[in-house]
Amino acid sequence: MxxxxxxxxxxxxxxxxxxxxxxxxxxxxxxxxxxxxxxxxxxxxxxxxxxxxxxxxxxxxxxxxxxxxxxxxxxxxxxxxxxxxxxxxxxxxxxxxxxxxxxxxxQLDESGRGFTFQKDEPLKMTFHNSDDNGKLTAEEILNRWDEESLADIIYGYGGEQFSRRIALGIVVARSKKSIKTTFELVKIIEDSVPNFYKSKKLHCATKTFQAIRMVVNDxxxxxxxxxxxxxxxxxxxxxxxxxxxxxxxxxxxxxxxxxxxxxxxxxxxxxxxxxxxxxxxxxxxxxxxxxxxxxxxx
Ligand SMILES: C[S@@+](CC[C@H](N)C(=O)[O-])C[C@H]1O[C@@H](n2cnc3c(N)ncnc32)[C@H](O)[C@@H]1O
Missing domain, CATH: 3.40.50.150 (Vaccinia Virus protein VP39)
Structure with a gap:
């Protein structure tokens, strides 16, 4: 678009x-x-x-x-x-x-780098196309950061009221299998937040995605x-x-x-x-x- x-x-x-x-x-x-x-x-x-x-x-x-x-x-x-x-x-x-x-x-529609929760893409969220070697990515944050740090960024940068539940959901999910794609993350968020939150106009993954992107790119x-x-x-x-x-x-x-x-x-x-x-x-x-x-x- x-x-x-x-x-x-x-x-x-x-x-x-x-x-x-x-x-x-x-x-x-x-x-x-x-x-x-x-x-x-x-x-x-x-x-x-x-x-x-x-x-x-x-x-x-x-x-x-x-x-x-x-x-x-x-x-x-x-x-x-x-x-x-x-x-x-x-x-x-x-x-x-x-x-x-x-x-x-x-970037939302075509980057292929996981900025949007509406497409299933690798969780990069970086602005570099070619060389992400050694650079912080969303995947690294989601699979390596401890639960408290995850909750802190999701709340601090996303203002997400269910940050603690989402952080716990991430840690539980990754103990079974690494989190690699946007749809995997969306599913974790959906499974972590209460039902009423999923029927709101703003998608329940919006704030978490924004927070992680802001951290990845400092x-x-x-x-x-x-x-x-x-x-x-x-x-x-x-x-x-x-x-x-x-x-x-x-x-x-x-x-x-x-x-x-x-x-x-x-x-x-x-x-x-x-x-x-x-x-x-x-x-x-x-x-x-x-x-x-x-x-x-x-
Ligand atoms: C909202 S868009 C700008 C739209 C533009 N004013 C227009 O009318 O088409 C923001 C752009 O800024 C770039 N951007 C964001 N942070 C940046 C940074 N720290 N340094 C350079 N470019 C950046 C993004 O890659 C994106 O292409």
Whole structure:
């Protein structure tokens, strides 16, 4: 399925782009935001786009093959390494940055890496296609971590009220046979939670899957590092726009902006986060938990 960009107009307006600007899109995904950033910066400006997913970057290169609206640099890297990547390319300053966190529809629908509980796939949940050697995977967490650590992450990152029961279910199941696929995990979760919980609108595996994915990819730390490192690179007047889909991500952004406000280096543009309209969530249910925050470097 095509990825529908979330809060597209709000994000682009929030960046307050001028012709000739150099803008970072830290999460290229399907390139929905990047395409509009390119149009706004024009031929004298530049888009620098990151995505840690090789497949997303391959698609990006195809999508932008004949794109001549701006200069662009598409980089297959984790945004937590942006300091090093920028140094390597001689980029010192930028005029704005966008972070549209989480997953794209492609990753849910087509990655084959176990991001979704709707398909039976190996439990990887990593963003690397080719080489997972030595990298933490969902399978390793599920088969090796102790019960308490499992319960802690499922509760801490997923906010899952039945985290302890699910953790126990995982430990019991793996004592018989290693857990290898998403459907095996879904079955364990279904067998662990009470019946009423299975008839809720939100699938009973949603929070556990989200929690494990966030741990596999160390997503909260990557965000903290990237915000810290991108801030000194922003020119004065440059905006940073972050769209998050998880309460803990939003809290990191809110606190980071607040600290910059108190140290006198930022003006916070969004007193409260911008959320999608009813019509956007109707047309694109995946947008429903999005929150957008904007700060401007002074
Ligand atoms: C929600 S999608 C972005 C969608 C995009 N704005 C669009 O309109 O098509 C998030 C993308 O960010 C990428 N991503 C998530 N965390 C990342 C990280 N730490 N570094 C680089 N890319 C990341 C994912 O691989 C995914 O493709």
């Amino acid at each position: 095509e990825h529908i960009p979330v809060l597209l107009k709000e994000a682009i307006e929030g960046l307050n782009i001028s012709e000739g600007d150099r803008i970072l899109d830290a999460t290229f995904g399907g390139g929905g935001h990047s395409a509009l950033i390119c149009e706004a910066v024009g031929k004298n400006g530049k888009l620098i786009a990151f995505d840690q997913d090789e497949a997303a970057m391959s698609r990006a290169k195809i999508r932008f093959k004949d794109f001549d609206k701006c200069k662009f640099d598409l980089i297959n890297a984790n945004f937590r390494d942006l300091d090093e990547v920028f140094r390597g390319r001689g980029v010192k300053k930028i005029d704005g940055a966008l972070f549209d966190l989480g997953l794209s529809s492609f 997503e909260l730390e990557a965000l903290r590092v990237a915000l810290r490192d991108v801030w000194p690179m922003l020119n004065s007047g440059a905006r940073i726009v972050v769209i998050s889909f998880h309460e803990l991500e939003d809290r990191i952004v809110k606190l980071f902006f607040r600290e910059r406000k108190f140290d006198g280096s930022a003006q916070v543009i969004t007193k409260k986060p911008i959320i999608p309209s009813k019509s956007e969530t109707f047309l694109n249910p995946r947008s429903r938990s999005a929150k957008l925050r904007i700060a401007q470097k002074i």
